Amino acid sequence: MKNSAIFPQKPDFSISILSQTQLLKMVVELTRHITTLFNFNAAEAQKISLAIDEAVTNVIKHSYGNATDQNITIEFFLATGGIKIRIFYRGLPPDISDEEINVNKMIKKKKKGGLGVKLMKTIMDSVSYETVDGENCCEMIKWQKTI
Amino acid sequence: MKNFQIRSKIVNGVAVLYLKGHLDAHQVARFEKELIRLIKEKNFNILINGQDLNYITSAGMGIVMGYVDEVREKGGDIKLCSLSERVYETFDLVGFTEIYDFIQNEQVAIEKFSNISPKA
Numbered sequence: 001m002k003n004s005a006i007f008p009q010k011p012d013f014s015i016s017i018l019s020q021t022q023l024l025k026m027v028v029e030l031t032r033h034i035t036t037l038f039n040f041n042a043a044e045a046q047k048i049s050l051a052i053d054e055a056v057t058n059v060i061k062h063s064y065g066n067a068t069d070q071n072i073t074i075e076f077f078l079a080t081g082g083i084k085i086r087i088f089y090r091g092l093p094p095d096i097s098d099e100e101i102n103v104n105k106m107i108k109k110k111k112k113g114g115l116g117v118k119l120m121k122t123i124m125d126s127v128s129y130e131t132v133d134g135e136n137c138c139e140m141i142k143w144q145k146t147i
Numbered sequence: 148m149k150n151f152q153i154r155s156k157i158v159n160g161v162a163v164l165y166l167k168g169h170l171d172a173h174q175v176a177r178f179e180k181e182l183i184r185l186i187k188e189k190n191f192n193i194l195i196n197g198q199d200l201n202y203i204t205s206a207g208m209g210i211v212m213g214y215v216d217e218v219r220e221k222g223g224d225i226k227l228c229s230l231s232e233r234v235y236e237t238f239d240l241v242g243f244t245e246i247y248d249f250i251q252n253e254q255v256a257i258e259k260f261s262n263i264s265p266k267a
Contacts, residue, residue, distance in 0.1 A: 112213035115205035
């Protein structure tokens with residue numbers, strides 16, 4: 001694993017949005033632009049954007065219970081060879097589980113949710129959560145593939 | 148222009164659901180509503196045509212996951228066809244490509260249903 005200390009202390013870019021699903025597409029487009037400008041190829045930019053979409057969707061649905069007046073801050077840290085994204089929010093802390101997701105079992109249980117975290121972990125090189133004084137943070141890192 | 152559009156038609160006894168655009172958590176209720184309507188009307192052979200679908204998140208895939216067992220219990224199935232490489236890859240990331248039938252074009256997909264006879 002590469003050293004995450006290479007990222008700057010302060011974000012290169014940040015946005016704050018209300019907890020509204022109608023804003024997800026904007027977040028996805030913005031992430032795609034930033035990652036593409038930062039030399040991720042189109043396929044990787046698409047996947048990173050999807051991981052951010054999943055993370056913010058989880059915050060809106062699970063941490064904020066679909067309340068539309070709560071705040072979410074997304075910070076982008078850029079460094080040579082990688083990108084770090086931190087998502088700050090309050091509300092319920094994340095339901096963290098390392099249990100391997102079995103899609104066949106989920107189908108039998110007629111479950112509709114639970115795939116988002118699997119997508120995030122599959123796409124990103126690192127996904128971690130922490131809660132400090134009631135403020136939750138989801139941190140994700142993606143390294144560029146070396147040719 | 149709408150970010151996401153959905154329409155359906157019945158072709159040789161198969162309910163074909165055409166998804167177009169950007170399917171995320173904001174739009175997913177419309178997809179689920181239409182799928183529920185088809186199942187309530189006893190359409191258990193369901194084909195999702197994603198030719199014009201350019202983006203899907205776990206919210207949309209979760210709907211497919213949540214209803215496939217019900218239609219399979221009734222002798223039908225949910226299959227998918229005509230997906231772009233990008234959308235197919237998203238399904239592949241969660242392992243759906245090993246569980247669902249992904250077919251390259253609609254006509255072949257509809258023919259595949261001819262071997263299935265839904266229970267009354």
